[in-house]
Amino acid sequence: MPKLLEIKNVKKSYGKKEAVKGISFEVGEGEIFALIGPNGAGKTTTLRMISTLIEINDGQILLGDIDVKKNPAKARELLTYLPDEAGAYKNMTGINYLKFMAELCTNSAEEQKKSVDYAVSVCSSLGDAIYDKIKTYSKGMMRKLLIARAVMTRPKLAILDEPTSGLDIINGLEVRNFIKSLTETGMSVLLSSHNMLEIDYVSDRVAIIDKGIIYAIGTPKELKEKYEAQNLEEVFVKCVKEVEGSREE
Amino acid sequence: MKNKFFVIFKKELKDLITVQTLFPLVLIFVLFYFLGNMMPSLISDDTVTIQSEQTDQSGQTSEVEITVSKNSMIGFIDYDKSELSDYIYVNLPTRGITPIIPKSSNPEEAMTELETYNLNGEEIKIQSLIVIPEGLDAKLRAGEYVSIDAYSSIDSFGLTSMIAGASAQTAIGSINSVLTRELFDLYGGDPSIDINYINYPVYSNDYTYLNSKTEKVNATMVLSYVSSQTMFIPIIIMLILMMASQMIAGSIVNEKTDKTLETLMTAPMNRMSVLLAKVLAAAIYAIIYAVVFSISNNNFMGSMAGGDIYPEGFAATLETFGITFNITTLAIVGVQLFLSVLCGLAISLLIGMMIEDIKSLQAYLIPIIFAVMIPYFLSMFLDINTLPLIAKILVYAIPFTHTYTAFTNIFVQNYTLLIFGAIYQAIFVAILLTVAVRIFNSDKLFTLGQIMKKKPGKKNGSFSIGKWRIG
Numbered sequence: 266m267p268k269l270l271e272i273k274n275v276k277k278s279y280g281k282k283e284a285v286k287g288i289s290f291e292v293g294e295g296e297i298f299a300l301i302g303p304n305g306a307g308k309t310t311t312l313r314m315i316s317t318l319i320e321i322n323d324g325q326i327l328l329g330d331i332d333v334k335k336n337p338a339k340a341r342e343l344l345t346y347l348p349d350e351a352g353a354y355k356n357m358t359g360i361n362y363l364k365f366m367a368e369l370c371t372n373s374a375e376e377q378k379k380s381v382d383y384a385v386s387v388c389s390s391l392g393d394a395i396y397d398k399i400k401t402y403s404k405g406m407m408r409k410l411l412i413a414r415a416v417m418t419r420p421k422l423a424i425l426d427e428p429t430s431g432l433d434i435i436n437g438l439e440v441r442n443f444i445k446s447l448t449e450t451g452m453s454v455l456l457s458s459h460n461m462l463e464i465d466y467v468s469d470r471v472a473i474i475d476k477g478i479i480y481a482i483g484t485p486k487e488l489k490e491k492y493e494a495q496n497l498e499e500v501f502v503k504c505v506k507e508v509e510g511s512r513e514e
Numbered sequence: 515m516k517n518k519f520f521v522i523f524k525k526e527l528k529d530l531i532t533v534q535t536l537f538p539l540v541l542i543f544v545l546f547y548f549l550g551n552m553m554p555s556l557i558s559d560d561t562v563t564i565q566s567e568q569t570d571q572s573g574q575t576s577e578v579e580i581t582v583s584k585n586s587m588i589g590f591i592d593y594d595k596s597e598l599s600d601y602i603y604v605n606l607p608t609r610g611i612t613p614i615i616p617k618s619s620n621p622e623e624a625m626t627e628l629e630t631y632n633l634n635g636e637e638i639k640i641q642s643l644i645v646i647p648e649g650l651d652a653k654l655r656a657g658e659y660v661s662i663d664a665y666s667s668i669d670s671f672g673l674t675s676m677i678a679g680a681s682a683q684t685a686i687g688s689i690n691s692v693l694t695r696e697l698f699d700l701y702g703g704d705p706s707i708d709i710n711y712i713n714y715p716v717y718s719n720d721y722t723y724l725n726s727k728t729e730k731v732n733a734t735m736v737l738s739y740v741s742s743q744t745m746f747i748p749i750i751i752m753l754i755l756m757m758a759s760q761m762i763a764g765s766i767v768n769e770k771t772d773k774t775l776e777t778l779m780t781a782p783m784n785r786m787s788v789l790l791a792k793v794l795a796a797a798i799y800a801i802i803y804a805v806v807f808s809i810s811n812n813n814f815m816g817s818m819a820g821g822d823i824y825p826e827g828f829a830a831t832l833e834t835f836g837i838t839f840n841i842t843t844l845a846i847v848g849v850q851l852f853l854s855v856l857c858g859l860a861i862s863l864l865i866g867m868m869i870e871d872i873k874s875l876q877a878y879l880i881p882i883i884f885a886v887m888i889p890y891f892l893s894m895f896l897d898i899n900t901l902p903l904i905a906k907i908l909v910y911a912i913p914f915t916h917t918y919t920a921f922t923n924i925f926v927q928n929y930t931l932l933i934f935g936a937i938y939q940a941i942f943v944a945i946l947l948t949v950a951v952r953i954f955n956s957d958k959l960f961t962l963g964q965i966m967k968k969k970p971g972k973k974n975g976s977f978s979i980g981k982w983r984i985g
Contacts, residue, residue, distance in 0.1 A: 279961055316780045319957035338782070346780040352772040369781045414777070 266293030269422060269453045270315065275324035277310050277477075284310040286477040287324065292422070292455055295448045299468035300457040301497060307477040308457035309349060312424050315455065316346035328422065345370075347415040349426040349457075352407070355400035359391060359410050362399060363417065370418045384417035387443065405436035412440060416447060423447065425456040429463060441467050461497035471497065473504050480504045535873075538880040545884055548908070562587075562638055587612045588685050589628045589643030589665075591619050596651030601696060602689050609688035614640060621645050625665055625723045641667040642682035644689070644718075654697065654715055657707060662686060664718040666733030670897035671740045671922050680734055686718040724835045725927050731831045739824065740837060744921045747847070748890045750807050751854055751917050755886045758800040758855055759862035759879055765792050766866030767875050775959070789954050793859050793947075800855045837925050846924060846932065850917040853939035857913040858882065860946035867953050868962060889915035897922075899931075910935075913942045 270292040277285040285307045292298040300308045313319045315326055317337035326333040333340045353362050360381075367380040385395060388409045399407065408431070416423055428444060429437040445467050447454055458464050464471055465485045473480045473488070481488060481504045485497060492503040563581050590606075590613035592599045606613050614631065616624040621643060628640040645663040653660045664682035693715050701707040720732040769775035778788055832838060865878045889912050892898055898909050898919055909915050916935030923932040953959060 313776075313960065316776075318776055318779060318960050338784070341780055342782040344780070346776065348773060348776040350773055351777060352774050353777075354774060355772065366777070366781070369778075369783055 266296060268292070269294045269296075269329060270298075270455065271325075271327040272311075272315070273325040273327070275311070275314060275326060276322045277307075277314060277319065278322055284477055285314070288472075288474070288477070288479045289324075290472050290479060290482055292453050293469075294421075294453055295451050296469045297444065297448060297454045297456070297467060299464040299471045300455070300474050301459065301461055301464050301471055301501065302457075302474040303459055306459075306475045308459075308474055309426055310477075311474070312346070312426050312455065312457055315422075316344060316424050317341055318346070343421040344424060345415045345418065345420045345422075346424045347411055347426060347428060349430060351411050353399045353411060353414075356398060358398055359388070359395040359402070359406075360385070362410065363395075363414060366414050367417060376418075380417040383419070384413040387413035387416060390439065404431050405433060408432055408436070408440065412443065416452065419450060419452060422453045422455060425454060427458055428456055429458070429460065437463070461501060465497045473501055475501075475505055478508075480508045529873075532874075535877040538877050541881045542884055545881075545888065562633060562636065582612045584638055584640075585681055586610055587614050587638070587640050588681060589614055589616050589624055589640055590646070591616065591621060591624060591643065592646045593619070593648040594646050594650040598651040598654055598693070598696065599646045602646065602692055605692040606685070606688055609691055611685050611688045613644075616643075621663065621665055621721070622723070622728050625667055625728070626726070629667065629669075639667075639669070641669070642685060643667075644682060644685050650716075654693065655700070657701070657711065659711065660716045661719050662689065662716050663721060665721045665723055665728070667723040668733055668736060669724075669926055670899065671737060671744065671925065682720070683718065683734065686716065689716055690714050722835075724837075724925075727834055729831045729834055731828065735824065735828070736832070736835070736837070739828075739832070740921070740925065743839065746808070747851075747921060748893060748918050750804050751851060751914065752886050752890050753807065754800045754804050754851075754855055755858040755914065756883055757803055758796050759858045759882050761799055762792060762796040762859045763862040763866035763875050763879060764872070765796070766863065767869060767872055771871060779959070785954050786951060789863075789951060793856075793863065796859055797852070797855055800859075801852075804851070835925075836927060843921075843924055846936075847917070847920045850920045850936055850939065853936060853943060854914050854917040856943040857939055857946070858886070860943050860950060863950045864946060864953070867950065867959055885912050886914050888912065889918050893918040893922075899928075910938075913939045 268291050272288060272290050274287045274289050275285060276283070276287050288307070288311065290298070300306075300311060302308055310319070314321050315328075315333065317333060317340055321334055328340045328343055331339050331343070354365070357365065363381050363384045364377070367377040367384070371377045371380055388395065391406055391409060394402070394406060395410075399410070402410065408428070412425070412428060415425065425444065429440050432440060441463060444454055444456065448469075456464075456468070468485060470482065470484050471488060472482045481491075481500075483491065488497065488500045488504075489495070492500045492507075494500045494503060562584055563579050588611060590603060592603065592615075603613055614628070614633075616627045616631070618624045618627055624643055628643060631638050631640050643665040645665070647660065647662065650660050650662075664686055666680075666682045690713065694713055697712050697715055701712060719730065721728050722731050722733040722736050724736070766775075769778065779785060861882055862879065865882075866875065869875055869878055889898070889909055892901075892909060893915070898906060898915065901909060916932075916939055920932065920935070923929070923935070
């Protein structure tokens with residue numbers, strides 16, 4: 266699988282606090298890659314660095330052949346980012362929000378129309394509520410709208426931070442299925458979650474991250490076999506214990 | 515068990531009293547401390563010590579030092595050189611007026627001389643002059659009314675100028691008061707004499723001295739006219755700045771709290787467009803607000819004036835003085851107003867970028883509001899140019915001051931200060947916007963919050979910025 270994203274020994278500190286301590290991984294074209302770890306592990310910082318919101322202190326991020334640090338504007342043309350707990354302009358209607366974002370993210374009226382049509386089809390379960398003001402939306406409706414916004418331009422890379430956080434079982438499943446279907450269009454997805462069962466279901470490959478360090482990378486199946494675990498939660502606990510144990514020695 | 519009221523009370527206090535809310539308070543305290551220290555020096559600067567002759571009960575005359583207000587000093591030219599004119603000169607101090615005799619006996623030359631009068635080595639500004647006409651003594655003894663020329667100099671349009679402008683009138687009142695006693699002795703028992711004449715034997719011919727020109731017009735009328743036409747300007751500036759500051763800072767903070775900023779900043783577009791769009795939208799809103807307020811205010815002021823209350827030829831007189839509201843004047847003030855708005859927007863933009871929530875925003879905007887109000891009140895009550903040097907520099911360092919003083923500087927033809935003010939405001943805006951653009955193009959917008967986050971295990975209420983620990 267050709268590489269789309271390459272993270273090379275990337276570091277990030279906030280003042281004296283090291284949030285990411287030199288991580289490396291790759292995401293292939295059409296791959297769903299997940300960062301799993303507890304809160305404060307460095308997942309969001311990593312996603313924000315790739316999405317050009319924050320600058321790296323050291324290392325390199327390559328998106329295709331674009332160095333994200335040197336040419337963030339060019340990188341932004343290839344990616345979209347859905348932050349954790351993201352919001353939308355509450356006084357706009359759902360459809361107007363999609364049109365507004367399409368105007369910002371595309372360069373022609375034709376592209377705009379295509380993007381909006383695709384986004385509307387993605388969040389078709391909203392029904393007529395797409396014409397209602399966003400302030401009337403439930404959390405699940407809002408998340409569906411925002412996911413539609415994130416993929417509307419069919420970017421090379423969709424970065425989704427905790428895409429199902431706060432969603433109920435049915436809405437969560439719907440979103441997970443949708444994410445899984447994105448790779449059919451050739452889109453790569455980089456997502457983060459602390460819901461390991463979700464990651465197990467949706468991801469092609471997984472990186473286990475904690476305290477700014479990546480402990481292991483592999484497919485969910487590979488990791489479960491390697492750590493003789495029933496699920497990714499067990500993998501996470503065993504992996505962290507193993508690495509920390511070897512460090513103490 | 516703790517009283518539940520106190521549990522909530524403690525929590526509410528903790529929410530309200532934070533570093534973010536205390537910082538503006540400290541700033542306000544420092545500002546008022548500075549103003550408090552400045553004011554007494556202004557008041558003491560308003561008096562001057564002079565030598566005066568005093569006659570005691572035994573009739574002996576001696577020289578004593580007395581302290582008088584600068585505003586009580588008026589120029590005094592006596593063309594009559596008579597017993598009564600001398601009587602006026604000697605007795606005016608008993609009415610709180612200190613007459614000063616200029617070297618020149620030509621009124622216009624005397625006004626120029628009195629602008630920078632040297633009194634015991636100290637240069638003071640005397641803004642009024644009265645000219646006792648030849649024949650005053652003879653006319654008064656013949657029971658005739660006498661007109662006295664009263665000159666007032668205008669060098670600014672604050673409230674203090676109103677007082678200075680009225681001092682010639684006060685002097686005429688005092689002369690009437692002084693003469694009443696003498697005339698009562700002269701005509702006391704004469705039933706044919708009008709009591710009104712005894713009370714007011716002299717009246718004034720008012721002249722105003724402005725921009726080295728003298729016109730036969732009442733200074734208070736000129737000041738009232740300018741005041742009525744310009745008094746709404748500072749109010750507009752104040753309101754616009756407050757509104758625009760809230761709008762722009764609120765716009766950034768709302769994007770942060772609603773979590774829409776990250777989406778916007780990762781969109782494939784120039785980040786400068788985001789920033790400029792926000793600034794321009796807020797500026798346009800402020801301008802619309804200014805236009806609506808100006809029109810409403812003009813209508814209101816027009817209805818209050820109740821028609822043309824000024825005498826014939828008043829407009830021509832104003833034109834001679836250079837006090838005209840033409841396109842150029844309005845354009846200059848418009849530019850300064852726009853620059854002021856941009857200054858306010860740029861400061862608020864930076865505040866909006868650095869804080870995370872609306873509660874902190876309100877607290878951080880308070881110093882801006884004070885920075886807007888301080889020059890507003892100062893320009894209302896006094897001429898900022900008369901402040902001590904350090905105070906003047908500090909007040910002019912506030913970019914909004916230059917807009918408040920724009921009309922005054924135009925009307926007194928102080929173009930240097932006017933141009934300097936506009937350049938200073940433009941530089942101020944350019945620097946702040948450059949900083950804002952740099953922050954907007956960097957990751958500071960998102961990392962400042964992380965850097966300022968409380969560290970686990972540290973005392974409540976403390977945070978660190980780099981190596982500095984606060985709280």
